[in-house]
Amino acid sequence: MARPERRYRPPMPQVIAARYELVELLGRGGMGAVWRARDRTLDREVAIKEVSLPQGLDGAQVERVYARTFREARSAARLDHPGIVTVHDVVEEDGRPWIVMRLVPAPALDRVVRAEGPLPPARVAAIGADLLDALRAAHEAGVVHRDVKPGNVLLTRDRAVLTDFGIATVAGDETLTQAGAIVGSPAYLAPEQARRQKASPSSDLWSLGATLYAAVEGHPPYVRPDVWGVMAAVLSDEPDPQRLSGPLRPVLDGLLRKDPAQRMHPDEAGRLLREIAQGPARHVPAWAPPHGDLAPGPANLTAPPAPATTTHGDGDAAGDGRRPAAPARWAVIVPAAVFAAVLVAGVVAVVIFVNGGGDGAGDPPSGRPSAGASGSGPRSGPARGSGSRGSVPAGYRLYNGPAWVAAVPEGWKAEPESRDVTFRDPDGAATRGISVQRVADVTGNEAKWLDDAAAQFKNDKDYPDYKQVRYQENVPFLGGQAAEMEFTFTKNGKPGRVWTRLFSFNGGLYDIVMIAQQGNWEASRPYFTTFLDTFRAP
Template identity: 60%
Template sequence: MAQVIATRYELVEVLGRGGMGAVWRAHDRTLDREVAIKEVALPSGLDEAQVERSHARTLREARSAARLDHPGIVTVYDVVEEDGRPWIVMQLVRAEALDAVIAREGPLPPRRVAAIGLDLLDALRAAHAAGVVHRDVKPGNVLLPRGRAVLTDFGIATLAGDETLTQAGAIVGSPAYLAPEQARHQKATPASDLWSLGGTLYAAVEGRPPYRRPDMWGLMAALLSDDPDPLERAGPLTPVLHGLLHRNPDERLRPDEAERLLRQVIDAPPAPLPYALHVPRDVTLPRPVPQPTPPPGPGPRGTPPPRPARWALIIPAGVFSVALLAAVVAIVVFVNGGGESGDGPGGSRASGGPRTGSAASGSGVPTGYERFRGSEFVVAKPKGWTTDGSGDDVTFKDPSPSVIRGIAIQRPSLGLGQNSDPGDALATTATQFKNDSSSYPEYRQESFTRHIPYLGDRAAELQFAFTRNGKPARARVRLFRLDGALYLALLVTEQKNWDASLPYFETFLSTLRKAS
C-alpha cells in the first residue's frame, strides 16, 4: 500500500538519496499533479532539543525557499510534518542532474558549461536579492532540462541575517564544493555561493571537483590551505573559474564580472584552426604558403637558389586558455625571420653577442643594450634588435640572417588580472602544448617552475623543446605580475642558438621595471 504524506501526497518512487535525506516522486491528490518531495533525514544521536532546532531550521528555510519565484530555481510548494520529521514539497523537474551528465559524458565543452553557469548565476542573483543563501551549490543540485539549467535543493539554505539553527560545529554543505570560509565555520554569504558555483563549473569542464584528495581529511586540509588543483581543460573559462575560486571572499569575482566573462565565452567565435589565428590586435599574420623544393644550383638568369622555407612557431588555437592567445601570437611574426647561412651557430652581426657584465656610464643599461620604454614598463633590449609593436605588446627580434631568435613581452587583455595565479595559467598551457602534437611536433617539456620570486611577487616559468620543419627549437616562457597586471615574457630560438640566447633573456628579465 502506498505511503501518503499529510493525507495528500502519495509517494510513488525514490528519485535519489543523499546525506540530507531522500527525494521522492509523488502524486498530489488534491491538485492531481506530480510533485517532488524531500524527506529530511536527521543524523542519529541528537537529543530532543537538537531535533526540535533542526526541525525549526528546516521549516524556516523551506519558507525562505518558497519566497523565490524564478525559472532557474525549483519552486517549493509546501512543507509538512509526518512521522515526526519535515517533508518539503517541490516542483517536479524531469531532468538529469549535472553530476550524472558528467559521469556519463565526461568533461563538458567550455561553451556548454558557460551557458549552464549563466543560468545558475541568474538564479543565485535572484535568491541573494531575496536574502536567501543556498549554501550547497553542487553538480548534484543542478538539473538540466532541455536548453537550460535549474538550481534545486534549498533545503539547507538560510535567510541572510537569521540566527543559525545549525548544530554548533557541524559543516553544512558538500565538502568538495564548500567555500573555504564555510570550512572555517564562518557564516555563509552570497560570496560563498559564488565559490560553490565556481566549483560546480570547474567539475563540469574538468570532469572532477576542484580538489582531488584521497579522503575527507585531505580534502578539508586542502580546502583550508591550498588553491584548487590546476585547470587542464577549462580553456576560455579559466579567467572566470580563477575569479570565482579566489580564496578571499572579498576578492572573489562579483556577479556582474562573472556574467561578462561567461557571455564572452558563449559569444566567442568557434576556435580557429592553428593557421587561421584570431588576433585581437593590429597584427597581420599571412597564411603560410607551401614552398616547393628548389633544384640545386643557380636559378634563371644566374639568381642564387631560393632559401629553404623558414620554420615557424605555430601557436595552437586556445593556447593559454584563449585569454593569453594574443600574448604569444606575435611570436609567429618574429620566428618567421632569420635565415640559414651566415655567421654560424649563435652568431649575430647586429648585436655582436650578448654582454651582461657592465653598464653604460650613467644609463643603468648594460653595454650592448639600449633602453626601451613601454606603456607601463622599462627594459633593456639588445642593441640593434628590431622592434615590432608598441605599448605593452612588443616583440624584439635579432635581425641577423643567420639567427632565428626573439624575445616578446605581452600584457594579456582577455580577463586575466591581478587575481590570476601565474602557476595555474602556465600549468594549463603546458598541458595544452603536450596534447597538441600537430602544433608542437615532438614537444618535450624540460622544466616547469610554479613559484619564482620576481618583482616583489611570484612568477611561473615553463621551458620546452620541439621540432618544426625538421629544425630543433626551444622556448622559455615566464608569466608574472607587474603592478598588479599579468604579463608574459617569451624567448624562442633555434636549438643551435639556445645557449647563446639565454643571456639576452636573463638580462631582459633582470632589467625589467615598472615605468616611473
C-alpha cells in the first residue's frame, strides 16, 4: 500500500503581510513554492505562491525580476474566467513578492495520470477544451502563460482549471528577462521558447498540445534520457509515435507543429476537442497545415541566426518549404541548466567571502579558537564513513528540511532560500559554509553537467586564480553515481577552496557545495564528509 504523502508544515505559524498565515506546503516548482494559508482578515483559506529566484543573480537582476513578478501578478489578477485560478492579491514580505490566489482543492493532471495511467481520449478532449477556453481568455487580455504543463492543470469535479500565471508575460510590455534561467518546463516548452525567442499565444498552443499528448499517452511528446536530449528533440525531431490518442491525433498533430504560423488555429482545435468530448469516438480527418495563403511574416520564425560555428546548411527562412536548420545544442540550451553548479558556488562565495569576514589567513583571533580546532566544536569531525547513516555525531545537530535531512555542525546558521539552504559557520575567523541546491528537475548525466560547469569556471571573472585540484566521476552516493570536484580560487583577495558534489536525488539533480578559506581547508573537510554521510531523505 502506498504511503500517504507527508505535507511540510512550518514549525511555527508564519504570517505574511500581517494577514496570511502559512499552514502547509502544497508543492514546489521552478519559480517557487505554493502554500495553503489562512486569510486572517476574511477568515478564508487561500493559496500563496512564494516566489524564489535562481541563485547567482546580482542586486539589479533581483530587483528586475521582482518588479516583473509584481507586474505580472497584477496582470493575472485582471483575468476573470472559471478556468483560471483567480489571483486575489500580491504582497511584499522580507522584500520579496508573494502571490495570493484562490485555493483550488483539486489534484493536478500530472498526479492523476501517474495514479490512473493514460486517460481516455474523450476525457482528455474535455480537459483540452476547458484549457483552450481559459487560454483564449488570457490571450484576449494580452497575457501569455508560458508554462502550460500537466502540473499547472487542476482537475476539479466540474472542469479543468489552469493555474500559475506567475511567470506569464504581458504582450507588448517591456521584457524583464530572468538572467540565465529556463522559464518553463523543457518537455512542454515550445520550440521558439527553447531558442529564447519571445513567447506568444501560439507558444501556449504548442504547450497545450504537449500537455494533452502526455495525458492521453501517459508521457510527454519527447521521451529522452536527459534534458539535453529533450531540448534537442523539441527543436529537430517529430513527436514520439502516438499509440493511444485515437481521435485526438489530428488535434495533437496540429498543435505540435514546430513553426508557430503552421499550428492549428484555436477555433479549429476547440471545435474538434468539443466534438470528441461530447460524442463517441469517431474518425476525425487528418489535419493539414495552411499553405500558400499565409500572410508574409518575419524571416526565420523558429531559429535565430546561428553563429558560423553552428551553421548546418542553408534555407532557414520561413515560407521556403524547408525545415530551419537546428543550431548546435549549445546554441539553444538556456544557460541555467549548464551553469547551475557555477551559480550555486558563486552565491556561497558571496555569502561567505563577502559577508563572512575573516582575514584569509585561517588563524583564529587571539583568545578565540576556530570551530574545528581544539577547544571549540567537534575537534575534527568524524572521518568519512564513520557512524551509520542517520546517526548524528557529537557536536552536530540534525537539520530537517522538507526534502532532505543531514547533520550540521552545532551553531552553524541556516539561511534558507526556498528549497535551497546555505549553512554558514558564524565564526568570522573560520569563513566557511555548506550549501545545498536543487539545480534541475531531471536526473542523470551528473558527470556531463559538472564537466560543463568546470569548463566555465576557467573563464569566469568571479573566480580569479582558478585551479582545478580534483575531478572525479562515478562516486557512489545514495544508490547512484555522483560527480564531484575540488578547485581553488581567490575572492576579494582571500584564497578559497571549493568541494562540490552533483547527484540525482528525489527526482532531480542536487548540488552540495562546501567553500572555505584555504587556510581552514583541512579543518573544514570533516564537516563536509559528515554532512554527505548523513544526507538522506526525511
